[in-house]
């Protein structure tokens with residue numbers, strides 16, 4: 058704000074100068090120099106600086122030129138943002154063009170796609186040089202070298218400049234540029250943030266700049282400990298190292314020695330260790346303390362000894378750390394004395410205790426309060442006479458706050474733009490006074506216990522609302538059409554409530570909706586025709602309602618759908634023939650009464666990532682063109698009537714992480730090439746958009762912490778406009794809305810977000826598959842769940858399964874597997890569910906060590922020849938199944954037993970031959986077999 062004022066002030070001076078007080082025009086040679094500069098900016102054919110006209114006499118009146126009011130020499134030159142965008146870039150300008158302007162004190166060349174300031178910019182009076190937002194790799198040369206004879210570098214005479222402010226933010230500096238900077242010992246403010254620097258060693262050179270008052274090295278790649286020589290920069294008023302990769306402890310001398318600090322920015326690094334804020338006791342001017350997001354490794358103590366924060370403190374930002382561990386996570390007591398806090402952010406810090414209502418009472422200028430992800434309890438007691446006009450952002454989500462919201466909340470927080478109370482224990486009705494929050498852009502009350510209907514004023518008059526999330530409450534009633542008509546609404550989440558009735562048919566006038574989720578309610582009737590009028594709808598989730606009937610015809614107008622979930626309604630069975638699925642990424646049509654063959658239109662779904670067709674009545678083959686859907690990661694075909702064999706084209710889908718073909722009539726052998734699928738090996742590619750939210754937020758709210766200093770931080774202004782979070786939410790929603798159900802450990806689990814990214818599994822159970830289990834599946838080292846149960850598989854359990862290091866659930870039950878359970882499986886330390894029941898396995902169950910100590914009888918039963926804990930002990934030598942000892946058995950008994958023995962022996966021989974044959978045919982086992990034989994019979998070649 059003050060910067061803005063000072064900027065305006067300089068313009069006022071300019072206007073005054075232009076109007077009066079000036080008796081003569083500017084110097085002719087300076088005017089000529091300016092015209093040459095103009096030509097260079099416009100080269101080859103630009104039209105910037107139209108007011109710079111030769112005939113017009115006085116150049117002091119030109120746009121961006123300021124002169125001294127007595128000498129009429131140019132003292133300030135604002136050429137920021139001057140070169141036109143279309144002109145060739147990057148671009149080089151000659152420093153010599155500026156040399157005639159001998160009295161120049163301020164030169165602003167920001168945002169000009171400048172790649173080099175060629176030559177020496179030797180201007181003795183130059184105090185401020187602004188170069189941010191260009192393509193510079195080096196710092197312009199500012200010195201006239203007067204003696205270069207000696208070889209010794211240090212004795213070169215540099216006729217010095219008096220540069221005080223150097224702004225290089227957002228360039229592409231090479232690391233050596235740091236060495237150039239260390240020579241400008243007159244510097245008071247230096248900004249080299251966002252320059253892709255990473256030579257942490259060279260940072261120590263900056264410690265020689267003893268007059269530095271502002272230093273910004275944020276958003277680079279610096280790593281390792283923060284140089285402790287920074288403790289010597291005792292003039293520093295602002296120190297910003299945000300967004301690097303600094304690690305180790307924050308040197309406590311830094312807080313202790315730098316008594317002039319007004320701004321501390323340490324967020325977004327990897328600092329660790331513990332830090333007592335009591336070492337800030339001497340910084341009586343501290344206004345901003347910013348220490349967010351250091352990967353939870355940092356312990357911060359504000360108590361014992363207690364920190365008495367400076368009376369200037371306005372911004373206190375801390376998150377993802379361990380706060381006051383030794384004081385039971387107490388809310389920092391220094392807050393109690395503060396009366397002028399503007400922005401408080403203390404999220405995910407393990408705080409306990411009642412919600413600090415007094416914080417709101419005491420700080421009427423509070424703009425921003427974020428306390429999400431702690432253990433704050435109690436109720437929100439906001440007296441009705443409070444007047445928090447300045448408050449824009451209020452987030453206490455993910456705590457354990459209870460009770461009802463005060464009915465007057467909308468009147469005491471009239472200017473709120475962002476309100477997030479989600480994931481608490483709030484109850485009662487949503488206060489209708491919220492309709493009074495005319496600037497509200499985001500309202501998230503999801504996952505509480507709210508009841509009643511959506512209040513009318515909110516649904517009808519919230520014209521600024523961009524995101525409304527009321528998911529996971531007990532809300533009821535019908536959905537008013539006006540809600541979908543709110544002009545700014547882009548994301549509407551009403552899922553998991555008790556909404557009833559039909560969605561009103563009527564007319565929509567230009568909805569901006571991008572995301573609409575009304576799943577898991579009791580909505581009934583047909584889909585309104587207006588759904589197709591939501592032109593830019595990207596995600597539509599209607600699953601688990603009572604909707605019915607065919608899709609409306611103009612459903613086809615939805616050309617931008619990326620995610621569509623129509624599962625579990627009575628919709629369908631048709632899919633409009635016009636459906637354009639080329640950009641669809643997530644398609645869920647489970648329980649959709651689809652019939653016939655695998656839908657052909659899906660062959661055009663080249664972007665598809667998830668295809669969920671579970672529990673329909675599809676039949677015929679799984680088509681071989683499925684191999685064309687190269688982006689497919691999740692394929693769910695459970696519970697259909699697919700038959701014939703599993704197409705080997707599936708093996709072309711290298712990105713697959715969840716494959717569920719269970720409960721079909723698939724037959725034939727399992728293609729061993731399925732080992733080619735990634736099943737998690739490719740890591741996190743599900744989420745292409747990895748953003749660092751703290752950075753974006755920083756941009757959005759930087760203006761509130763704009764300090765009155767020479768240089769720092771006003772650079773963020775206007776770079777992101779206020780409602781940036783709609784964008785954020787959209788990119789997050791893309792993945793958070795996507796939900797996949799997959800059976801593992803005999804439970805149907807739902808996977809979302811980052812968990813979905815980590816999940817990988819293959820379920821081929823309940824089919825008619827035959828043949829051996831491909832030993833190659835042992836290569837699926839990232840696989841977490843494998844279910845081949847309820848088939849007709851034969852042969853042994855492959856030893857190679859001991860390589861399934863991440864498998865948590867392995868179900869091979871109800872097959873005809875033979876041979877022993879390979880003892881190597883004991884190395885599967887991740888295994889928590891293991892089933893081989895109802896096969897023909899034999900031999901000893903691996904010792905009850907590690908995971909194998911936890912499996913019970915049900916894992917093994919129904920294998921007559923298997924012994925050992927938890928089944929019967931193997932000591933009774935005989936491997937026959939337990940038969941109750943009967944003393945007076947009859948002849949029939951004997952003949953039965955004989956027959957059993959023979960059939961058993963027969964099947965044993967067959968099985969043995971099978972194993973031998975298998976071992977002989979399979980190259981790996983052939984090798985192992987020959988090795989074995991070689992060991993047993995030393996003379997074997």
Ligand SMILES: *[C@@H]1O[C@H](CO)[C@@H](O)[C@H](O)[C@H]1NC(C)=O
Pocket residue numbers: 078126127
């Ligand atoms: C001219 O500038 C000086 C300082 O540079 C200032 O004190 C003086 O008031 C200015 N005169 C006018 C007429 O603006």
Ligand SMILES: *[C@@H]1O[C@H](CO)[C@@H](O)[C@H](O)[C@H]1NC(C)=O
Pocket residue numbers: 064135137138139165
């Ligand atoms: C150039 O910078 C000055 C001072 O920071 C500012 O007032 C002016 O609006 C800027 N001009 C442009 C074109 O961005």
Ligand SMILES: *[C@@H]1O[C@H](CO)[C@@H](O)[C@H](O)[C@H]1NC(C)=O
Pocket residue numbers: 285286287288289
């Ligand atoms: C601070 O500067 C003094 C000399 O003025 C030097 O002896 C000392 O080592 C410096 N401290 C650090 C931590 O570099």
Ligand SMILES: *[C@@H]1O[C@H](CO)[C@@H](O)[C@H](O)[C@H]1NC(C)=O
Pocket residue numbers: 492513514517518
């Ligand atoms: C919506 O706003 C209009 C005009 O401000 C007002 O007349 C109307 O009563 C409001 N509607 C509701 C439901 O509060």
Ligand SMILES: *[C@@H]1O[C@H](CO)[C@@H](O)[C@H](O)[C@H]1NC(C)=O
Pocket residue numbers: 616637638639640
């Ligand atoms: C489908 O949508 C894509 C992308 O919007 C478009 O390029 C393509 O022409 C559309 N195809 C049909 C058949 O409408």
